[in-house]
Each structure stands twice: as structure tokens, then as C-alpha cells.
Amino acid sequence: MKLGERLKQVEVEEASSSTRPQLVSNDPAAWGRAHAPAGPRSVDALDDLKQRTQQALFARLGSRLYDSSLDADALHTMVMDELEELMAEEEIPLTVEERQRIVAEISQDVLGYGPLERYLADPSVTEIMVNTADSIYIERDGKIVPTPSRFFSDEHLRRAIERIVSQVGRRIDESSPMVDARLADGSRVNAIIPPLSVDGPMLTIRKFSRKALSTDDLVAIGTLTPDTVEFLSACVNGRLNVLVSGGTGAGKTTLLNVLSSFIPEDERIVTIEDSVELRMHQEHLVRLESRPPNIEGKGQVAIRDLVRNSLRMRPDRIIVGEVRGGEALDMLQAMNTGHDGSLSTLHANSPRDALSRLETMVLMAGMDLPVRAIREQIASAIDLVVHMSRLRDGTRRVTHVSEVGYMEGEVISLSDIYLFDYGAGIDDRGRFIGTMKPTGLRPAFSDKLEQLGIALPAGVFGVDDAVALLEEMRNYR
Numbered sequence: 001m002k003l004g005e006r007l008k009q010v011e012v013e014e015a016s017s018s019t020r021p022q023l024v025s026n027d028p029a030a031w032g033r034a035h036a037p038a039g040p041r042s043v044d045a046l047d048d049l050k051q052r053t054q055q056a057l058f059a060r061l062g063s064r065l066y067d068s069s070l071d072a073d074a075l076h077t078m079v080m081d082e083l084e085e086l087m088a089e090e091e092i093p094l095t096v097e098e099r100q101r102i103v104a105e106i107s108q109d110v111l112g113y114g115p116l117e118r119y120l121a122d123p124s125v126t127e128i129m130v131n132t133a134d135s136i137y138i139e140r141d142g143k144i145v146p147t148p149s150r151f152f153s154d155e156h157l158r159r160a161i162e163r164i165v166s167q168v169g170r171r172i173d174e175s176s177p178m179v180d181a182r183l184a185d186g187s188r189v190n191a192i193i194p195p196l197s198v199d200g201p202m203l204t205i206r207k208f209s210r211k212a213l214s215t216d217d218l219v220a221i222g223t224l225t226p227d228t229v230e231f232l233s234a235c236v237n238g239r240l241n242v243l244v245s246g247g248t249g250a251g252k253t254t255l256l257n258v259l260s261s262f263i264p265e266d267e268r269i270v271t272i273e274d275s276v277e278l279r280m281h282q283e284h285l286v287r288l289e290s291r292p293p294n295i296e297g298k299g300q301v302a303i304r305d306l307v308r309n310s311l312r313m314r315p316d317r318i319i320v321g322e323v324r325g326g327e328a329l330d331m332l333q334a335m336n337t338g339h340d341g342s343l344s345t346l347h348a349n350s351p352r353d354a355l356s357r358l359e360t361m362v363l364m365a366g367m368d369l370p371v372r373a374i375r376e377q378i379a380s381a382i383d384l385v386v387h388m389s390r391l392r393d394g395t396r397r398v399t400h401v402s403e404v405g406y407m408e409g410e411v412i413s414l415s416d417i418y419l420f421d422y423g424a425g426i427d428d429r430g431r432f433i434g435t436m437k438p439t440g441l442r443p444a445f446s447d448k449l450e451q452l453g454i455a456l457p458a459g460v461f462g463v464d465d466a467v468a469l470l471e472e473m474r475n476y477r
């Protein structure tokens with residue numbers, strides 16, 4: 001039977017069968033489905049050819065594929081030459097179109113990231129999570145959903161991972177089975193392979209959006225209200241030390257970026273990150289990036305070392321992408337010794353949890369400080385905790401803006417100035433209607449800000465309630 005006829009027959013067979021066979025990762029037919037999950041089914045013969053050719057290509061190219069001395073053009077030429085040769089050896093007659101499609105798909109796979117390409121190219125996808133070769137999830141519109149795409153084997157996935165990490169001069173193998181890397185477009189990648197990952201290689205990609213979310217975007221989405229923007233901008237302008245807390249992927253870094261945009265142009269900013277994510281528009285800016293240890297376990301430069309170094313760089317502001325460990329102590333000390341206006345983020349479930357996490361991190365610095373001394377440092381260093389959450393409707397909102405006060409007995413006092421109004425309920429699409437509401441508390445630092453000539457928005461003090469009260473009093477008279 002000619003290939004064209006076989007193609008038609010398979011399409012008819014597939015269309016008429018109501019139950020599809022279960023996908024097995026090593027099933028060659030899975031290959032085609034992986035690349036065309038929504039369209040008409042691909043064909044076994046073509047899939048077979050594609051898989052065979054691809055494997056032969058990998059075998060021929062061997063380690064040359066991961067040779068970092070080859071530039072992109074040279075690699076492309078080498079792969080295309082080998083592929084052309086392999087295709088010429090094939091005996092199956094192909095139409096020009098089929099041939100072009102196979103060459104395009106194989107080269108995309110060998111030079112690119114296979115079934116992940118479409119999600120990488122799709123700006124509405126914000127995260128890609130590969131649990132196993134045949135289980136790929138994505139995040140779209142704040143919701144995490146499974147996809148029909150698959151790698152056709154663990155080996156296939158492993159090669160995509162190797163391509164990613166080799167591009168940044170790293171290696172992934174049994175001796176270093178865990179790697180953080182970044183794609184050329186800035187997307188953040190974490191890969192982990194057996195024996196650490198139990199069910200085969202795993203990959204997580206945080207897409208780098210082409211355009212960072214701006215203050216106006218966050219207001220439009222409902223993450224912030226105009227009042228909270230005005231309030232936070234006054235706090236940043238007034239050099240308060242602000243921590244953004246929240247769970248994984250809650251939008252902490254994005255909010256930190258927005259908060260940083262409120263820093264006046266004439267201040268010297270030092271940013272310190274594990275991998276650069278912040279996008280600052282200020283001119284007077286120096287950016288530092290930490291470095292993981294090399295293959296021999298040497299040469300590490302930790303966030304903590306950079307924080308210490310930054311103090312010698314005459315910074316007006318120190319922005320640490322995320323505090324995770326011992327650097328917390330150095331940051332607190334910097335904040336308490338005149339480096340006001342520092343900003344950072346940390347993982348925590350609530351503002352209160354953020355403070356206790358900070359305490360644990362200070363202990364990680366290994367200085368053996370008494371807990372009370374640590375709490376006093378935290379209370380005098382941190383002015384404000386802004387907490388973010390990813391709500392169950394998929395939206396990301398600021399849920400708490402809380403002032404860090406003094407020590408009261410053994411605890412640090414924490415007062416909410418704005419809270420998310422969960423009580424407002426949900427609309428018919430299941431979205432939370434509520435926004436940030438002032439609690440009516442007047443922050444203790446408002447005097448400090450006023451002295452600096454920075455006015456806080458009236459809404460901070462629950463002025464609507466005050467106006468209503470005045471109105472009532474007038475009527476009463």
C-alpha cells in the first residue's frame with residue numbers, strides 16, 4: 001500500500017474509533033500525537049520513520065550535539081547535513097511536504113525542546129511542568145491544567161533537558177542530578193533526574209513574560225487597588241524596609257519589581273538575585289547574580305556573599321530577589337545600620353509566618369544568637385510585610401499589608417493595615433469580587449512619612465467610615 005493511501009486509512013480508522021488506545025511513553029505512535037494533539041491523527045508509518053531517523057541522528061551526532069564550542073549556526077548546519085544524509089538513505093517514498101515536515105520536526109526536536117516548543121512559544125502559558133515523559137502540565141490564566149503533549153520516552157525528555165543545561169555550560173548526570181538554568185529568553189528552568197526523581201527526569205519552566213506586569217496591570221488584574229498602590233509607593237519612597245511574602249509562584253518577584261519601580265531615579269540601587277528576574281528602569285543601577293558551585297563543588301558565590309559585598313558598593317537601596325538562608329542576618333544588620341529602604345521577598349504562608357521564617361533563616365547564619373535578640377533585630381529592621389496569595393479562582397492578589405511593630409513581651413507586634421475582603425463573595429464565573437480594604441488602623445510610621453513630606457492616601461485610615469461618622473454627627477445636631 002502506498003504511504004498516501006495508508007495515511008488516509010489511518011485517519012479514517014482513528015476517526016471511527018471511539019476509544020483511543022492508552023498512551024504508553026515508548027509507543028512510537030505517541031510521538032505523532034505528542035506533536036499534533038488537537039489536529040488529525042498522525043500516521044504510524046511516518047511516526048515510525050521519524051522516530052527511527054531521530055534515534056539514528058542522535059547516535060551519529062553523539063556528544064557533538066552538546067559541544068559548547070559550536071555556535072548555533074554551526075550546530076544547525078551539522079544537524080541538517082546529517083539529517084539530510086539519513087533521509088536520503090530511507091527507502092520509504094515521501095512527498096516533498098512529508099519530507100519537509102519530518103525534517104522540520106526532527107530538527108526542532110534535536111535543536112530545540114520537542115513537545116515543549118509550542119508552550120514555550122505561547123505567551124499565554126506562564127509555567128510548564130513536566131512530571132514524567134508522558135505527563136506535562138501547564139499554567140494558563142493562573143490555572144494549572146494537564147496537556148495532551150508527551151515526550152515519547154524518558155530518553156527523549158532527558159535529551160531535551162541536556163540541551164537546555166548544556167547551553168548554559170552546565171551538565172546533568174548521576175553525579176549532579178539537579179540543575180537550575182535559564183533559557184535564552186530568560187525563562188527559569190529546574191531539572192532533576194533519577195536517582196533523585198523517582199519516576200524519571202523532571203523539568204519545571206517558569207516562563208519569562210516578554211513584558212513585565214506593570215503597576216497599572218496589577219491594578220487592572222485586581223492584584224492591587226489604586227489606594228494600596230499609592231500607599232506602597234509612599235512607603236517605598238519613604239525608605240521603609242519592605243518584605244514581600246507569599247507561596248511558590250504567588251507573584252512575589254513580580255510585585256517586588258513593581259515596588260522597585262517606586263524608587264526615585266537619583267538613588268543608587270544594588271540588586272542581588274540567584275538568576276536575574278527583576279527588570280528595573282532606573283539608570284543608577286548595579287545588578288549582581290550569585291553563582292552555584294562548579295562540578296568540583298568549588299567557586300560558589302552565595303547571595304550572602306553578595307549582600308556583604310554590596311555594602312561596600314555605596315548602595316542607597318539593596319534589593320535581594322529572595323531571602324532563603326543566612327543572608328537574612330546580613331540584610332537585617334544592613335537595614336539596622338542605615339541601609340533603609342531595602343526590599344526583598346520570602347516564601348511564607350502569612351505575614352506572621354514570614355517573621356518566623358526570617359527568624360529561622362537568621363539561625364541558619366550560624367551565629368548562635370538568642371531568639372529574643374533575633375526578634376528585636378527583625379522588629380526594628382522590617383517595617384512592612386506585603387503578603388500575596390494565588391487564590392483558588394486562579395487570580396493572584398495582595399491579601400495583607402501589615403505593619404511590623406515593636407516587641408510585645410516575646411512576640412513581634414504585627415498590625416494589618418489593608419486586608420483582602422474575602423467576605424465580598426464570588427461572582428458567577430467563580431472569581432473573588434473582594435478587593436483590599438483598609439482596616440482603619442493608622443500605621444505608626446505615618447508620622448515618619450509625613451515628616452519626609454510624603455502624604456499617605458486618605459483611604460489608609462478608613463476615611464470613608466470617618467466621613468460617614470461626621471455626616472451622622474451633623475444630622476444628629
Ligand SMILES: Nc1ncnc2c1ncn2[C@@H]1O[C@H](COP(=O)(O)OP(=O)(O)OP(=O)(O)O)[C@@H](O)[C@H]1O
Pocket residue numbers: 126127142207209213218221223246247248249250251252253254255395396397
Ligand atoms: N499579580 C499577578 N497576576 C497574574 N499573574 C501574575 C501576577 N504576578 C505574577 N504573575 C505571574 O505568575 C507567575 C509567577 O510570578 P512570580 O515569578 O512573580 O512569582 P514568585 O512568587 O516570585 O514565584 P517563586 O516562588 O517561584 O519565586 C509568572 O508567570 C507571572 O507572570
Ligand SMILES: [Mg+2]
Pocket residue numbers: 252253254322345
Ligand atoms: Mg520569585
